[in-house]
Amino acid sequence: MTVTLSFHGAAGTVTGSCYRISHPGGEFLVDCGLFQGNKTVRALNEKPFPFRPADIDYVLLTHAHIDHAGLLPKLVKYGFEGPIHAIEATAGLMDYLLPDSAGIHEYEAERENRRRARKGKPPIDPLYTKEDAQEALTRPVGYEYQTWFEPGPGVKARFWNAGHILGSASIEVQVDDASGKPIHILFSGDIGPDEKVFYLEPDAPAGFDYILCESTYGGRERDDYSLEKRRDVLKTEINRALGRGGNLVIPAFAVERSQELLHDIGLLIKNGDIDPQLVFLDSPLARKVTAVFKRHSKGFHDMELSPDELFADNRFRIVESVQESKDINKINGGAIIMAASGMCDAGRIKHHLRNNISDPKSTVLFVGYQAPGTLGNFIQSGSPEVRIHGENHVVRANIRSIGNYSAHGDHTELMDWIAERLPAHGAIFLTHGEDEGRKAMQKALAEKGLSGDKVRAPQLDDRFELRATGIARVVHTDAPRIDPEQFNADWTSEYTQFSIELGNLLTRKKSDKERLELIKRLKDELAAN
Template sequence: MTVTLQFHGAAGTVTGSCYRVTHPGGQFLVDCGLFQGNKSVRALNLKPTPFNPGAIDFLLLTHAHIDHAGLLPKLYKEGFKGEMWMTGPTAGLLEYLLPDSAGIQESEAERESRKRGRRGNEPAQPLYTMIDAEEALKHRQTTQYYEWIEPGPGVRARFWNAGHIIGSASIEVQVKDGEGKTISIMFSGDVGPDEKVFYKEPEGPAGFDYILSESTYGGREREDYSLEKRRTDLKREINGALERGGNLVIPTFAVERSQELLHDIGYLIKSGEIDPQLVFLDSPLASKVTSVYRKYAKMFDDVQLGAEEPVQ
């Protein structure tokens, strides 16, 4: 029997990352993400799962973003019983992100059910529920960067820093085929970007048989945007708002972007470049995620504020 790889997402569209590897010892997944985007893309989440979740032995998770992890509760709802391997910070983020996603699924189904009720139709069912998210969280297993694990027969894996969000990893996998030959594969996950506050640049070995690489911006020329320029632009906007006597409201994603923004604001305050009277983080989810960053602060490659002076 040969080793086969199938794509069940992030092919033809950016979101919904899910790889399935079948080999003589069984089969496993790398990521199981939610499809996000317009209505037609989101509808892909409602399609029948194209494999038997109960036949999957285990799952390797690159990072906690919902387009890579958002269908995990659905996977357990449909019969998956195996363990999910990830880094410690990824496990910490899932503690908050999966219940948050389940809450969204339940509220959207409730809203759709009200519409259907007015037409006399059957109520809508959520893609998965809070109970499904809680079940998924029971199966988390953590590993350190650079350490080999053996999650199943004939399979070895180790996680490398991907430099994307806290805990993100590129996953090196070695799988034996039917003749006992080892096939080596690198799943990049989401990588970078180049200029990050908290982490070292992405890293990993060479010499693989196959590399499955993120290419979201692979065909796009992007202007270099340094950390120094980002902080200069942020300082200009903050000081401009303060000079006009107003408040500055900055919408941002709860995971990673909020924490980097807090870090930049803290750096600018400490260096005397801005002087806001109060800084609020007005997001329960972002506040919970920030607690994960504090817990794993020793992992940060940050020489400007340091783990001992977190921004409140």
């Protein structure tokens, strides 16, 4: 039996990370993440796994972000019985992230079932439940960085610091083929930038048969910056926003982004650089995650605040209850409001956007990547009107973006990371990125002499039979789970924006007669098709 690498997620898109290794000793996964983005992409979560969960011996987990770990409860629900190997801090984060994710799926199923009941349709089950999440949380086995272990027959592995979030890792794996010769593979996980609070720069050895590298920021560069310069940019944005007289709303992921922002905002307040009335972190999950960060803070690097000062400023309000969250809406100005989710597609941030986005005195500041089809992407891209909780809202707030709080390395940093890991005797696989970004990295690698079959951009569910010296065979799926074009824009998100634009067009017409004429022309066009 050969060693086969299958790409069941993060292939042509930036979420759903899931790689399966089949080898003479069994099968295992590297990551098992939730698909996020537009409705068509999210529907992949509901489809059956393209493998039998009961056949998976164990999971190697790069980090706790939901797009890498969020389908572990579903894996358990459908028959997976093995352990989950991860860095100790990753296991600590999972204690909160997986039950939170399960709660969201239960809530969404409950809301959908109310609609279905009104239409006489049968109810649906949630993707997974809190009980499934709790069962998954009995499986983690924790490790330190750079320590070899043998998760199963014919496999050795060790974790390396990826510099992305707390506990994040690149995973070095040696898998024996049928002759007993090891095939040497490095899974990048998500690679952090060179300048980042809390962690040292990403690290791993050089010389592999195969390297899998994420490409989230392929083809995109951020301004060169130091941590000091990044705080200067944040200071400018905060003072400009508060100077307008309204609130500053920051969509931020509950893990990492929120904690980095709290650190830097706390430092700017301590130094007298900014003077907000209050700073809210409105996320029950972020509150719990922040407690995990405090427990690990003694091992952090590049902090300007002491562990005792971290997240402790008396203006900070780390909000948990629904009533506390609602009370924030009474504040008309002078507050910084951070809430999840970072792409505005779920969670409490939608309530704060609904309350502030039509106020010209308010500011919305994006500090991270906004996937195509998400509410955050529509707002960041300049849509004059957006739909939140089923209602249209005119965008009058000042929309701003800064890129230097991303937890991902940019194009140059990714290229440098690959260069430091070479040679790759077999091939380099570019994953966890949109096709445009992957093409940019392929071009850059070709300019360095790595081209043709040496650099691959696999599509969803592609399988590669591996030898130490190169790929023996490529198998493309006969039944794609999704049209790759739908990763970037699906009909549901386009329909939402079209309906908003059509409504605005009808409103701008001078008379009912003109509105009726427009509707008739559209109906005639539809009838002709």
